[in-house]
Amino acid sequence: MADIPEIEALTPYARSLGITLDSWEDGTPILSVPFDEIVEGRPDHYHGGATGGLLETAGYAVLRAELARQDRAAMLKPINITVQYLAAGKSRTSYAMGRITKLGRRSANITVEAWQDERSRPIATAVMNVLMAEPTG
Amino acid sequence: MSEQPRKFDPSKATSFFTGRGHPGWLGLKYSDHGDDWVELELPWREDLLGEEGQRVLASGPILSLMDMASGMAIWRAMDEFSAIATLDLRVDYVRPAREGASVFGRSQCYRLTRSAAFVRGLAHDGDAGDPVAHIQAVFMKIASTARL
Numbered sequence: 001m002a003d004i005p006e007i008e009a010l011t012p013y014a015r016s017l018g019i020t021l022d023s024w025e026d027g028t029p030i031l032s033v034p035f036d037e038i039v040e041g042r043p044d045h046y047h048g049g050a051t052g053g054l055l056e057t058a059g060y061a062v063l064r065a066e067l068a069r070q071d072r073a074a075m076l077k078p079i080n081i082t083v084q085y086l087a088a089g090k091s092r093t094s095y096a097m098g099r100i101t102k103l104g105r106r107s108a109n110i111t112v113e114a115w116q117d118e119r120s121r122p123i124a125t126a127v128m129n130v131l132m133a134e135p136t137g
Numbered sequence: 138m139s140e141q142p143r144k145f146d147p148s149k150a151t152s153f154f155t156g157r158g159h160p161g162w163l164g165l166k167y168s169d170h171g172d173d174w175v176e177l178e179l180p181w182r183e184d185l186l187g188e189e190g191q192r193v194l195a196s197g198p199i200l201s202l203m204d205m206a207s208g209m210a211i212w213r214a215m216d217e218f219s220a221i222a223t224l225d226l227r228v229d230y231v232r233p234a235r236e237g238a239s240v241f242g243r244s245q246c247y248r249l250t251r252s253a254a255f256v257r258g259l260a261h262d263g264d265a266g267d268p269v270a271h272i273q274a275v276f277m278k279i280a281s282t283a284r285l
Contacts, residue, residue, distance in 0.1 A: 017197070
């Protein structure tokens with residue numbers, strides 16, 4: 001199982017926001033972010049942007065893990081993301097895990113779910129398309 | 138600007154929302170507004186980069202910027218502050234933002250119903266005619282009767 005070091009799975013933005021690699025499940029990284037003032041929107045709730053950032057980061061992480069497993073080098077560039085907000089994110093840790101729906105040569109389609117207490121009750125989901133560009137070195 | 142003074146003035150209200158929490162952490166600032174739109178500024182920050190080794194702003198902060206600008210555009214269009222929640226937000230990242238540049242997020246509330254608010258907008262890094270992202274979103278009013 002080609003687990004990748006945390007430092008490569010997370011962008012400077014993600015580390016700034018407090019996102020960490022929580023665990024691995026069948027080769028897929030589960031990310032988490034603790035509730036803190038920097039993710040807060042209305043009092044005691046996650047800001048929609050912070051939840052979106054967690055989802056997006058989990059999407060990139062599952063893609064990086066799969067590319068590393070296939071020994072593929074690529075620069076990831078966002079094409080788009082659509083986030084569905086299903087329930088308010090309360091003042092506790094949030095988790096997110098992505099799934100690659102389609103991995104092509106140039107782009108990947110990824111779905112992501114975020115949850116808090118119960119994985120079966122997601123607080124938000126996302127679908128994203130990511131461009132995999134040739135590394136420019 | 139409208140002829141009559143309005144209750145929700147984004148130029149004054151922005152600091153209330155951006156003085157703390159996630160918008161405060163991002164350092165969002167008021168930039169401009171109209172009757173049904175608001176533009177906020179996200180100043181360049183070294184610790185918000187995306188890909189390691191690339192001098193490009195991550196996409197997450199742009200999503201946050203647009204979520205906040207959209208909320209404020211809705212309060213501007215309603216002319217009051219009331220609790221709303223993002224239901225659905227789509228962002229198309231059409232090009233990377235320039236290194237070192239602020240990103241401006243401009244969102245317009247083009248339709249308000251009793252329950253929902255529909256917005257569209259763009260993010261640019263100095264020239265609104267050459268956007269870095271386009272967005273579309275729907276927000277729900279909280280605790281209102283569920284009628285469209």
